[in-house]
Amino acid sequence: MRLRFAAGLTAAVLIILCGARGAWAHGEAADEPFLKDLTVAFFNVHISPTVIKVGDPVTITGSLKILETWPYTLDPPATAYITPVVPGPVFVLADRTVNGEPDMGSIFVEKGGVYNFNMVMRGRNPGRWHVHPGIAIQGTGTLIGPGEWVTVEPSATPFRFDVSLLDGQKVNLEHYGGAFVWWWSLAGFIIGVIWMLYWTVPKRTVTRLAVTIQLPINDDAPDIGLITPRDHFWMSVLAGITVAMMVGGWVYMAAKFPVRLPQQTDRFEPVSAAPGVNLATVRGTGATYDEKTSTLILNTQIKNISDMPLTLTEYSMAMTTFVNGDAAAIAQAGPADYTGKLDVEPNTPIAPGETRAVKLTMSGDVFNDERLIPLHDPQQLIAGLVHFQGERRKYDLVTVKSVLIPTEFQPQYLP
Ligand SMILES: [Cu+2]
Structure with missing residues (x-):
């Protein structure tokens, strides 16, 4: 009986070991849709280059807005940390700025704040790694933006991470103090093992x-x-x-x-990079999602409160961005897996003072892959960022929240 159990267990372990593929996602699909949609919208994210050698830099740039729709069920956002999200210490972060200011650690943030980030990492371990920007918010966790695959090729020169100390001495952080830490920890470990x-x-x-x-x-x-x-x-x-x-x-x-x-x-409060002048108001008047075609339709009521015609250029939700433009414009908007085409109806500039009903349509596997759409939740809400472009480089980013009903529950689809 025991023998059979042991044989079965060994076989099960072998099957799991041989059959398992490497895990590559960052677990964000496991997060509830509201945790991604109502909290932060990432846009204009660029990660390049995507093929480097050990020791070479990779730059992550982009923007995020902490949405005014932040759920009341979460702690209000106050302290945050903008960070690359990578599988373990396979890169080192060499430099980071937020809204142009050097950022050593955590920052203070606010609802409605827009933060432009620029992070330079250097490849440490060879491999093919999925790289995202993310923002860790105290009390909530890490919310991640769109990702890109980066290949780090081996290099003939071993990895070094030189930094200057205050007294002018240069040290290689990759090995600095490593031997001492190793032997000292081992000594403490041995005492514990003897005791045990x-x-x-x-x-x-x-x-x-x-x-x-x-x-x-x-x-x-x-x-x-x-x-x-x-x-x-x-x-x-x-x-x-x-x-x-x-x-x-x-x-x-x-x-x-x-x-x-x-x-x-060194904690500071970056000055929000929000556009400042409001050009439009947007009200969500209902959204639907068709699971079969992965299509999201968002109905809005838009009012142009500026003195210039406005064009609706993009809609960003969580880590995705949908672009009202051609393939080249879509490719410019961010990593390919997280961008798509935005259909705007009617697609003409909105005149100053005009109020108009506008229907936004977008589709993509990313909605299902990243579990962005609430399908059976107690609060069927989505939120995102509508981008407007005016004249004289004026633009606006307006948060819109809407109730979402999956099409299977729409009257016209019910049996
Ligand atoms: Cu990833």
């Missing part, structure tokens, strides 16, 4: 739990050999070695690095 083996292998503390849990908490029970004076002695020795290691480490650090500075944090 001491109490589990020769002792019956664990193997006879039924007996030991009967004893009162403060009873050493030396009469049944549970904790003897000899044990006390050896535990004191282990504790002594630990204290000696810590004192030794502190003295070594103080002697070797007499000039020290506490770890620095």
Whole structure:
């Protein structure tokens, strides 16, 4: 019986090991649609070049807006961190700016804020990696933008990451202090392993739990050999070695690095890059989604509140952007898997002061692949960003929220 179980288990493990393919997604499809649609819209994301050698730079640029439709069920967005999202430490982040300012760490953000980012990473490990920009928001998690495959080819020169210290010394962060950290951690680990083996292998503390849990908490029970004076002695020795290691480490650090500075944090509030002047208002008047054709239709009521004609150029939702333009314009809008064509009806400029009903139609596998559309949720809501282009380089980004009903529930489709 046991033999059969062991054979079955081995076979199952082998099948899983041989049959499993590498995981490459970043888990964003598992997030609820509202968590992607109502929170942040990414647009104008560019990741290039897509083939590099180890040590070479890859630049991620783009923009994101924290939508005014941020769900009330989440903590309000306050502290955030704009970051490349990659599978593990296969790149290093060498430089980052947000709205033109150097960004060392977290920033303070606000609902309605627009943030333009520019991140330079350098390839560290050879491989083919899926790279996204993302924004980690305290209390919510990391929301990710569109991704691109980047191939890092091996290089003849080993990876280096040189930085200058305050005293002018140059160090290679790839290996700096590595040997010390390794041996020092191993020393601490060995003390822990000795302690663990001491109490589990020769002792019956664990193997006879039924007996030991009967004893009162403060009873050493030396009469049944549970904790003897000899044990006390050896535990004191282990504790002594630990204290000696810590004192030794502190003295070594103080002697070797007499000039020290506490770890620095630099948090600031980037000035939002929102266009400033409002050119239009947009009201969502209902959306539908057809699962069979992956088509999203968004009905809107648009009012031009500016003094110039406006053209509706794009609609961005979560990590996708749909473009009212030709193939070249769509290719310019971001990574191919996350962009598509936007049909605008009627597709003529909206006159100053005009209010017009406009129907936006877009389709793409990305809606299903990234699970962007709420199909059976308690709140059937989507939100996105409508881009308008005016005259004299004036533009506007207007957040629109709409109730969405899957077509299978539309009256005309019901049996
Ligand atoms: Cu990915």
